[in-house]
Amino acid sequence: MALPVASPVRAGIVVTGTEVLTGRVTDRNGPWLAEALRGLGVDVGRIVVVGDRPEDLASALRFQLADHDLVLTTGGLGPTADDLTTAVVAEVQGRALRLDPDLEARIAAIVAGLHAQRGWAPPGAAAAAGIRKQAMVPDDAAVLEPVGTAPGLVVPGPGAPVVVLPGPPSELRPMWTDAVAVPAVRAVLARAVELRQSEVRIWGPPEAELAAALRDHEDTHGPLADAGLEVTTCVRDGELEIVTRYAPDAAAAYAGLLDFLHTRFGAQVFSDDGRRLDDVVAELLLARAATIATAESCTAGLLAGRLADRPGSSAYLLGGFVTYANEAKTAEVGVPAELIERLGAVSREVAQGMAAGARARLGTTVGVGITGVAGPGGGTADKPVGLVHVAVDVEGRVHHRELRLGGTRELIRRRTVVAALHLVRQALQ
Amino acid sequence: MALPVASPVRAGIVVTGTEVLTGRVTDRNGPWLAEALRGLGVDVGRIVVVGDRPEDLASALRFQLADHDLVLTTGGLGPTADDLTTAVVAEVQGRALRLDPDLEARIAAIVAGLHAQRGWAPPGAAAAAGIRKQAMVPDDAAVLEPVGTAPGLVVPGPGAPVVVLPGPPSELRPMWTDAVAVPAVRAVLARAVELRQSEVRIWGPPEAELAAALRDHEDTHGPLADAGLEVTTCVRDGELEIVTRYAPDAAAAYAGLLDFLHTRFGAQVFSDDGRRLDDVVAELLLARAATIATAESCTAGLLAGRLADRPGSSAYLLGGFVTYANEAKTAEVGVPAELIERLGAVSREVAQGMAAGARARLGTTVGVGITGVAGPGGGTADKPVGLVHVAVDVEGRVHHRELRLGGTRELIRRRTVVAALHLVRQALQ
Numbered sequence: 007m008a009l010p011v012a013s014p015v016r017a018g019i020v021v022t023g024t025e026v027l028t029g030r031v032t033d034r035n036g037p038w039l040a041e042a043l044r045g046l047g048v049d050v051g052r053i054v055v056v057g058d059r060p061e062d063l064a065s066a067l068r069f070q071l072a073d074h075d076l077v078l079t080t081g082g083l084g085p086t087a088d089d090l091t092t093a094v095v096a097e098v099q100g101r102a103l104r105l106d107p108d109l110e111a112r113i114a115a116i117v118a119g120l121h122a123q124r125g126w127a128p129p130g131a132a133a134a135a136g137i138r139k140q141a142m143v144p145d146d147a148a149v150l151e152p153v154g155t156a157p158g159l160v161v162p163g164p165g166a167p168v169v170v171l172p173g174p175p176s177e178l179r180p181m182w183t184d185a186v187a188v189p190a191v192r193a194v195l196a197r198a199v200e201l202r203q204s205e206v207r208i209w210g211p212p213e214a215e216l217a218a219a220l221r222d223h224e225d226t227h228g229p230l231a232d233a234g235l236e237v238t239t240c241v242r243d244g245e246l247e248i249v250t251r252y253a254p255d256a257a258a259a260y261a262g263l264l265d266f267l268h269t270r271f272g273a274q275v276f277s278d279d280g281r282r283l284d285d286v287v288a289e290l291l292l293a294r295a296a297t298i299a300t301a302e303s304c305t306a307g308l309l310a311g312r313l314a315d316r317p318g319s320s321a322y323l324l325g326g327f328v329t330y331a332n333e334a335k336t337a338e339v340g341v342p343a344e345l346i347e348r349l350g351a352v353s354r355e356v357a358q359g360m361a362a363g364a365r366a367r368l369g370t371t372v373g374v375g376i377t378g379v380a381g382p383g384g385g386t387a388d389k390p391v392g393l394v395h396v397a398v399d400v401e402g403r404v405h406h407r408e409l410r411l412g413g414t415r416e417l418i419r420r421r422t423v424v425a426a427l428h429l430v431r432q433a434l435q
Numbered sequence: 436m437a438l439p440v441a442s443p444v445r446a447g448i449v450v451t452g453t454e455v456l457t458g459r460v461t462d463r464n465g466p467w468l469a470e471a472l473r474g475l476g477v478d479v480g481r482i483v484v485v486g487d488r489p490e491d492l493a494s495a496l497r498f499q500l501a502d503h504d505l506v507l508t509t510g511g512l513g514p515t516a517d518d519l520t521t522a523v524v525a526e527v528q529g530r531a532l533r534l535d536p537d538l539e540a541r542i543a544a545i546v547a548g549l550h551a552q553r554g555w556a557p558p559g560a561a562a563a564a565g566i567r568k569q570a571m572v573p574d575d576a577a578v579l580e581p582v583g584t585a586p587g588l589v590v591p592g593p594g595a596p597v598v599v600l601p602g603p604p605s606e607l608r609p610m611w612t613d614a615v616a617v618p619a620v621r622a623v624l625a626r627a628v629e630l631r632q633s634e635v636r637i638w639g640p641p642e643a644e645l646a647a648a649l650r651d652h653e654d655t656h657g658p659l660a661d662a663g664l665e666v667t668t669c670v671r672d673g674e675l676e677i678v679t680r681y682a683p684d685a686a687a688a689y690a691g692l693l694d695f696l697h698t699r700f701g702a703q704v705f706s707d708d709g710r711r712l713d714d715v716v717a718e719l720l721l722a723r724a725a726t727i728a729t730a731e732s733c734t735a736g737l738l739a740g741r742l743a744d745r746p747g748s749s750a751y752l753l754g755g756f757v758t759y760a761n762e763a764k765t766a767e768v769g770v771p772a773e774l775i776e777r778l779g780a781v782s783r784e785v786a787q788g789m790a791a792g793a794r795a796r797l798g799t800t801v802g803v804g805i806t807g808v809a810g811p812g813g814g815t816a817d818k819p820v821g822l823v824h825v826a827v828d829v830e831g832r833v834h835h836r837e838l839r840l841g842g843t844r845e846l847i848r849r850r851t852v853v854a855a856l857h858l859v860r861q862a863l864q
Contacts, residue, residue, distance in 0.1 A: 025669045027479060029466020030678065036484070037458020050456060051491050053484040055465070062480055069498050214546075217515040218561025238453040238487050238517055242460065249454070300757065306743035307736025310757040314735035317811050317844060325763030327756060328729065328739040334754030334797055368763055382746050410552060413605040415746060
């Protein structure tokens with residue numbers, strides 16, 4: 007029940023766009039800005055997502071302005087009529103909108119350049135109307151020069167200033183650098199204090215054990231919040247993640263908590279420095295100069311695909327086999343048809359045969375075999391949906407795990423990939 | 436542009452969790468609930484994301500309750516102390532919390548079963564404290580039976596009821612069915628009116644061509660909004676998506692728009708009935724009783740993994756090859772080392788060799804080969820980052836496409852998978 011470790015400065019974010027509200031587009035700006043603000047010592051209190059309706063945007067702005075020191079908006083700066091952020095922000099901040107003719111000329115030059123570059127006809131009257139709309143500036147606002155075609159704004163108010171940013175992440179991110187240099191924003195940021203964020207990741211115990219551990223720690227050392235630690239926990243694909251935020255003067259208290267977690271959970275703690283599972287596995291492979299090959303049935307390539315997520319993964323990932331049909335298990339990685347016939351495709355022995363076969367075919371240090379019932383059909387009393395066998399073969403030494411997973415087909419396949427990566431990690435450690 | 440097509444019933448969503456607010460976890464519940472509500476004729480006005488701070492959650496609830504007919508919360512129902520949604524909702528709705536001993540017993544039974552199934556020690560005192568916390572129910576609230584371990588709630592207020600749902604999507608989604616059956620929720624939904632949503636998907640033209648087409652349609656037929664159509668467009672991985680919402684009495688106007696799009700874009704329209712690319716490809720394969728095998732380099736299994744997303748995909752997906760290293764291209768699918776040496780791994784000929792090799796090795800109707808430079812390193816002047824060759828071999832008839840993609844490694848790999856699926860679709864159509 008952590009009392010928040012609050013920065014004296016709090017920001018609110020308003021994300022606009024019906025396509026975000028309805029989930030057709032995933033917002034990437036809110037989380038990015040939250041992290042950028044955290045780095046500046048600013049807490050984000052709330053993110054509000056609204057559609058392209060002026061009254062919803064206005065109420066969201068007023069709500070965020072009520073108890074934040076800084077408000078940011080993303081999106082709604084385009085040339086079309088349904089892009090209305092600037093007008094609504096101006097109204098809420100009580101500022102008249104005026105055309106900035108110099109800005110209009112600068113945007114017109116950018117648009118003309120884009121048309122020329124793409125071989126389109128020069129912009130006509132419709133484009134000119136859009137450009138004029140984008141060059142309307144609220145009184146006393148600072149203009150952030152366009153990265154694409156839309157300028158951003160910092161609009162002062164009677165209360166907190168509003169930073170108006172474009173929707174495309176490729177425009178928003180560079181513009182953020184200009185925004186924090188505007189005096190009205192700098193004045194707010196000057197009151198912020200540094201907040202650190204540390205992450206511990208644990209694989210193995212259930213969430214309740216972590217909850218119990220944190221309660222035990224508080225019983226001995228007093229409430230975490232009193233020590234200046236704001237602890238949040240979450241479970242993600244079976245991993246427990248403990249994120250702690252604290253001011254620099256609580257560093258000793260955090261070190262104590264970290265020691266406690268290591269003592270309590272031992273080797274189940276697989277990261278205490280922000281590294282994720284993929285980082286840990288990649289570093290273990292690189293440290294041993296090991297190579298890896300996969301043979302996947304129910305995950306059908308998702309493990310190999312994830313191993314290739316990191317740039318430079320060709321240093322260890324040589325390749326893999328998607329052995330979805332039984333015949334593919336035999337043809338691709340040499341699992342005897344007789345073995346599959348006798349024990350079933352979803353069995354420890356077949357998983358081990360796949361791991362060994364992948365390793366042998368590509369001559370790698372490590373081979374991984376995955377076979378399971380992802381559902382929703384195909385389950386039996388003996389081998390229900392969610393039963394998965396994972397085998398990891400490291401130079402002939404075989405590790406195996408039988409998983410009993412719940413949830414949808416998607417969840418079962420994703421969790422299988424996570425469990426397989428952990429088995430690789432454990433086999434290499 | 437579009438005047439909104441508004442339902443008389445509006446819902447607000449409050450997503451809780453510091454991990455969502457800070458972007459460590461992407462919220463999938465808000466968009467899913469927005470879509471589920473739309474299907475019931477309910478508009479979603481705003482989504483508010485808050486961290487695990489009681490005062491922020493309380494203010495978000497009051498904000499949403501002020502002008503919505505129904506409010507939904509997601510997350511914060513776990514056994515740990517930072518999961519505080521129930522307590523805050525009870526307070527905001529003015530309801531005392533009481534232990535429900537029967538519910539406590541039911542949760543305890545679920546937890547004991549989970550421990551037994553996973554081979555953990557039986558739950559102890561710590562677990563009991565968490566279970567007791569999860570069994571606290573506000574006065575007059577309806578309990579939604581746990582899907583995982585956390586029950587949901589429908590908490591009446593002086594104003595709109597609040598539906599309290601768990602954070603894991605696999606628990607939230609089934610529980611939603613129970614939530615809409617609760618009388619307090621049914622009473623709100625009864626006032627909603629049907630809103631249809633139709634989706635058209637186009638592959639090929641740039642977004643500007645679609646914008647121009649919609650302008651032309653409005654020039655001839657008048658504003659879409661005047662005809663009762665709320666049209667939003669977005670580009671996703673190169674696909675253009677046109678989503679139209681309308682009341683039943685605007686069905687004829689929608690039929691006119693649909694005709695217009697078919698006339699204008701012809702075979703570039705690949706779906707006008709809500710089907711996604713994956714559905715279209717699966718149905719084409721099934722209709723021909725065709726089988727498919729993949730050989731992937733830069734995508735490293737993501738195409739095969741996506742082909743296996745659908746239940747029943749074993750009817751067409753036999754298997755695949757992740758040929759990440761050059762030697763794997765030779766060893767797994769028989770691309771001559773000499774060819775790779777002479778033309779480079781990223782070449783039309785190697786992609787075609789991979790497609791043919793995958794097909795030959797598994798005896799399938801269709802083979803797909805993908806080879807490209809995903810970056811960020813590895814690009815040259817000749818073969819820059821983003822250059823990808825995709826080949827589709829259907830019974831010896833070869834289709835090829837050279838892609839020049841921009842963006843991050845992740846984006847290039849994802850867009851390659853989409854482009855490859857479209858090439859399979861075109862080859863089969």
